[in-house]
Amino acid sequence: MLDLKFVRSNLDLITDMLKNRGYDLDLSRFQHLDKKRRSILVRLEDLRYQRNKVSDQIAAMKKDKEDVSSLISEMKTVSKEIKGMEVDLPEIADELNKLLLVIPNIPHESVVIGKDADDNPVIRMWGKIRNFDFTPLPHWEIGEKLHILDFSRAAKIARSRFSLQRGLGATIERALINFMLDIHTRHHGYIETLPPFLVNSDTMTGTGQLPKFREDLFKVEGWDLFLIPTAEVPVTNIHRDEILSFDTLPIRYVSYTPCFRSEAGSYGKDTRGLIRQHQFNKVELVKFCCPEDSEKELESLTADAEEILQRLELPYRVVSLCTGDLGFSAAKTYDIEVWLPGQQLFREISSCSNFTDFQARRANIRFKRKEGRGTELVHTLNGSGLAVGRTLVAILENYQQPDGSVVIPEALRPYLDGVSIIKRD
RNA sequence: GGAGAGAUGGCCGAGUCGGCUGAAGGCGCUCGCCUGCUAAGCGAGUGUGGGGCGAAAGCUCUACCGAGGGUUCGAAUCCCUCUCUCUCCGCCA
Numbered sequence: 313m314l315d316l317k318f319v320r321s322n323l324d325l326i327t328d329m330l331k332n333r334g335y336d337l338d339l340s341r342f343q344h345l346d347k348k349r350r351s352i353l354v355r356l357e358d359l360r361y362q363r364n365k366v367s368d369q370i371a372a373m374k375k376d377k378e379d380v381s382s383l384i385s386e387m388k389t390v391s392k393e394i395k396g397m398e399v400d401l402p403e404i405a406d407e408l409n410k411l412l413l414v415i416p417n418i419p420h421e422s423v424v425i426g427k428d429a430d431d432n433p434v435i436r437m438w439g440k441i442r443n444f445d446f447t448p449l450p451h452w453e454i455g456e457k458l459h460i461l462d463f464s465r466a467a468k469i470a471r472s473r474f475s476l477q478r479g480l481g482a483t484i485e486r487a488l489i490n491f492m493l494d495i496h497t498r499h500h501g502y503i504e505t506l507p508p509f510l511v512n513s514d515t516m517t518g519t520g521q522l523p524k525f526r527e528d529l530f531k532v533e534g535w536d537l538f539l540i541p542t543a544e545v546p547v548t549n550i551h552r553d554e555i556l557s558f559d560t561l562p563i564r565y566v567s568y569t570p571c572f573r574s575e576a577g578s579y580g581k582d583t584r585g586l587i588r589q590h591q592f593n594k595v596e597l598v599k600f601c602c603p604e605d606s607e608k609e610l611e612s613l614t615a616d617a618e619e620i621l622q623r624l625e626l627p628y629r630v631v632s633l634c635t636g637d638l639g640f641s642a643a644k645t646y647d648i649e650v651w652l653p654g655q656q657l658f659r660e661i662s663s664c665s666n667f668t669d670f671q672a673r674r675a676n677i678r679f680k681r682k683e684g685r686g687t688e689l690v691h692t693l694n695g696s697g698l699a700v701g702r703t704l705v706a707i708l709e710n711y712q713q714p715d716g717s718v719v720i721p722e723a724l725r726p727y728l729d730g731v732s733i734i735k736r737d
Numbered sequence: 738g739g740a741g742a743g744a745u746g747g748c749c750g751a752g753u754c755g756g757c758u759g760a761a762g763g764c765g766c767u768c769g770c771c772u773g774c775u776a777a778g779c780g781a782g783u784g785u786g787g788g789g790c791g792a793a794a795g796c797u798c799u800a801c802c803g804a805g806g807g808u809u810c811g812a813a814u815c816c817c818u819c820u821c822u823c824u825c826c827g828c829c830a
Binding site: 391 | 747756757767784785787788789798799800809810811
């Protein structure tokens with residue numbers, strides 16, 4: 313969420329921003345409630361001041377055995393009025409807060425104004441797209457032929473959009489997780505965390521999944537618990553309601569978790585294969601830093617994610633999301649898209665975002681500088697490093713051979729006891 | 738699941754017949770003094786959110802002692818509900 317005072321004094325800027333993002337929001341209600349809240353607050357605090365004063369006076373008079381009955385009856389009416397206002401004020405503050413919660417973050421100045429994904433500028437390309445002298449297959453065909461992916465049995469066990477991995481199909485998944493975690497902890501300075509995979513509604517609210525995106529979540533019946541849609545949720549909330557000290561920043565966490573998404577609203581999209589699943593594995597990078605560092609931290613975060621693809625020698629490109637495509641909480645986002653020859657397209661495999669203070673305000677994550685009083689909000693960032701299932705997809709499609717086998721990227725072999733090729737067993 | 742105990746500031750820890758307690762004391766931290774170095778010592782300061790005034794420094798009001806309600810002129814202190822933590826027993830990977 314944005315800062316109330318900032319919104320109050322920058323209504324024009326917000327209006328422009330909303331237009332660029334393709335939002336239709338009326339701010340007049342906001343103005344009205346804001347004024348109302350403050351007028352009530354002033355009156356309420358004045359009454360409280362009176363009450364406190366007179367209460368002290370009553371205490372003093374009682375000590376001297378003076379008669380206080382008239383003062384008490386006077387204060388009874390004041391107290392009543394205070395109670396009434398104490399009911400009204402939170403109602404108005406709540407409504408104001410709700411309005412504030414649906415205003416998206418302000419895009420960074422470097423973000424291109426555009427309508428949708430077609431307007432996203434390509435920042436860079438990496439790797440050589442392989443020339444096939446046969447028609448490359450999509451990964452679901454490769455995987456089923458090799459007996460490492462089994463979608464029909466997965467549907468029997470659960471339902472569609474689940475997968476069953478077998479043999480090397482399961483082992484490579486595990487190897488990729490270890491590979492990614494090792495790179496990020498050993499070479500990029502991230503601290504490994506293993507968080508809860510179910511979280512409560514406060515946590516979901518802290519990172520913005522609630523209240524707006526409840527439909528996308530799986531909820532545990534009878535409990536205040538949801539399955540996490542990404543490790544971003546539990547990991548960012550590690551420091552919810554905390555004041556971090558300056559010398560601990562930046563904090564960098566890497567976390568492997570499964571992710572659970574209802575994919576409501578994507579019926580018919582990516583129905584085949586591993587691309588869009590209700591459950592998938594992801595290694596996530598999360599950073600907390602001070603405001604002046606967040607731009608450069610986004611660059612390094614993206615580079616850290618890219619390095620995984622480079623080591624696996626998978627070609628990709630990096631695009632910068634334009635205003636129309638940018639997520640609700642992000643000020644700037646780089647998508648890393650890996651090349652999938654079986655489908656002849658670039659596919660998102662990581663999304664790296666700088667949320668500036670937007671998430672931090674909502675989750676109340678602050679820090680204190682050595683000198684100077686008061687607290688400031690940290691900046692939070694996160695990005696996949698990488699989506700594991702989609703990485704497997706990219707390996708299968710990019711490394712497929714004419715005979716249907718798949719070569720294992722060199723970098724991954726140490727994690728597979730030296731196995732260098734997947735063949736039908 | 739059964740039986741108890743508890744939740745106060747960065748930390749430890751006072752505060753129980755309701756009334757200068759935003760909160761004693763200690764530790765830590767910051768600044769200053771002192772000191773060949775280190776250690777110690779002395780002095781001052783040291784919460785957060787929201788208002789108002791001010792160009793600012795700052796001043797001032799208000800709220801906050803796990804959360805939410807209640808009683809009262811007045812609640813960290815009394816009552817109710819919830820959450821969490823700890824100990825013992827049972828159960829369990």
